[in-house]
Amino acid sequence: MNETFVTNWKSQVKKGTLTFIILNVLKNSEYYGYELIEQIRKHTEIEIAEGTLYPLMNRLKTEELVDSKWVEQETGIPRKYYSLTEAGIETLSQMNIYWENLEKSIKKIIQ
Amino acid sequence: MNETFVTNWKSQVKKGTLTFIILNVLKNSEYYGYELIEQIRKHTEIEIAEGTLYPLMNRLKTEELVDSKWVEQETGIPRKYYSLTEAGIETLSQMNIYWENLEKSIKKIIQ
DNA sequence: ACAAAATACATAGTATAACAAAGTATATAG
């Protein structure tokens, strides 16, 4: 079959949905990068490469949709915790509207 | 607000979802390019630029997921009609499984 | 005690796809 096409397609679908997923996860509480990858992998079937997440988080920070703070651990490597900003919350609500619409449209087309 | 970010995000979401939408539309009957754009714009709120669709259709043809044939019109410009191939149908069913899963995952995260 | 794996973050380079913009050509409406 066309393995490569589907594999590549899945990666393309992630462009955009990942940002959306991350922001939605951060809506409820703070997470550090590695934890985000794990949480999403456990609760969904979405695999996020580290080389994907960290640049993404930096973009979100540059756009001021998320904030970050280093938290020292009693043992182990310090963790960088991310949280939504006010702008992030507002942006996310716009994204949620678009997504809901898109999802309905696709559902209608697939039927 | 962060207009550009959301605008840009929408364009990113289209990567992958557009392919998926087009293939699903072609599942039911044949369409020509310009018609696909119109149909999708009417029935959903998704806008597809011509410079997006035609290269996309060519990719799908190269991947042998769709076939095309020129149809002369009694009046007007000839139209290039697209239809799903066997490989296209199989690929689409794989994509549908992934999409269903993704959609459920995102719904769970949004709640 | 030592090696391997897991945790945690970061960056450089590559590939892909949407989009804007421009072009070609025909038909129709004002």
Add this chain to the structure above:
DNA sequence: CTATATACTTTGTTATACTATGTATTTTGT
């Protein structure tokens, strides 16, 4: 006869996921 709509095409730009690689610490296995 000019503007708009129809219909397809190509070029260049931009954004982003991924692979691969690197750093450093801690835990697990034998």
